[in-house]
Amino acid sequence: AQSVTQLDSHVSVSEGTPVLLRCNYSSSYSPSLFWYVQHPNKGLQLLLKYTSAATLVKGINGFEAEFKKSETSFHLTKPSAHMSDAAEYFCVVSVRSGGSQGNLIFGKGTKLSVKP
Amino acid sequence: KAGVTQTPRYLIKTRGQQVTLSCSPISGHRSVSWYQQTPGQGLQFLFEYFSETQRNKGNFPGRFSGRQFSNSRSEMNVSTLELGDSALYLCASSLGGQGDLPPFNEQFFGPGTRLTVL
Numbered sequence: 474a475q476s477v478t479q480l481d482s483h484v485s486v487s488e489g490t491p492v493l494l495r496c497n498y499s500s501s502y503s504p505s506l507f508w509y510v511q512h513p514n515k516g517l518q519l520l521l522k523y524t525s526a527a528t529l530v531k532g533i534n535g536f537e538a539e540f541k542k543s544e545t546s547f548h549l550t551k552p553s554a555h556m557s558d559a560a561e562y563f564c565v566v567s568v569r570s571g572g573s574q575g576n577l578i579f580g581k582g583t584k585l586s587v588k589p
Numbered sequence: 590k591a592g593v594t595q596t597p598r599y600l601i602k603t604r605g606q607q608v609t610l611s612c613s614p615i616s617g618h619r620s621v622s623w624y625q626q627t628p629g630q631g632l633q634f635l636f637e638y639f640s641e642t643q644r645n646k647g648n649f650p651g652r653f654s655g656r657q658f659s660n661s662r663s664e665m666n667v668s669t670l671e672l673g674d675s676a677l678y679l680c681a682s683s684l685g686g687q688g689d690l691p692p693f694n695e696q697f698f699g700p701g702t703r704l705t706v707l
Contacts, residue, residue: 505694507695514703515700516698576622576647577681577696579632
């Protein structure tokens with residue numbers, strides 16, 4: 474079965490310092506992995522996606538993530554946090570098997586706080 | 590290209606009533622998925638429709654149902670509302686094809702409908 478574990482429910486950083494949001498996945502098949510962001514009272518916005526083309530994936534707003542198959546990890550990073558990055562972040566896996574498009578499986582989310 | 594739209598954005602209902610939520614996908618997208626988001630359970634998959642047929646279903650009671658129209662617009666219905674149905678309901682659209690190349694099931698989300706059951 475597929476699953477996603479976000480290792481921190483809450484991360485707090487100071488503005489201008491690096492951000493690291495950790496995600497581990499479990500999948501029997503080659504997965505597609507995504508990071509979504511949700512600002513308060515908003516829908517989900519796609520930050521970046523892993524599609525097996527490259528292990529280091531660059532997304533919007535300076536975020537990037539590295540796929541490490543040996544560690545089954547897909548951690549999200551940003552070199553320098555901005556106040557506008559304060560939001561909830563979801564690591565998501567989608568696995569296609571047997572011809573089925575598959576569902577998205579969401580992690581529990583990590584709330585990122587950014588202190589001035 | 591316009592994004593995914595959901596109507597209404599906010600709803601207040603009382604226990605026992607029923608409610609219908611609407612979702613218009615991105616033009617050209619044929620798959621629509623519905624999710625329920627609550628503080629306690631997080632984001633949970635309800636069901637997915639593709640070409641007017643339910644293709645996948647999550648683990649929700651039969652009170653939750655949906656349908657998709659020929660123009661790919663989708664509605665979901667919740668009957669006999671319970672307090673626990675209070676949630677943000679998110680709709681997402683995707684191309685929905687069965688191509689062999691990733692990304693699999695890249696979905697684009699609407700802003701959601703906030704349902705409050707009193």
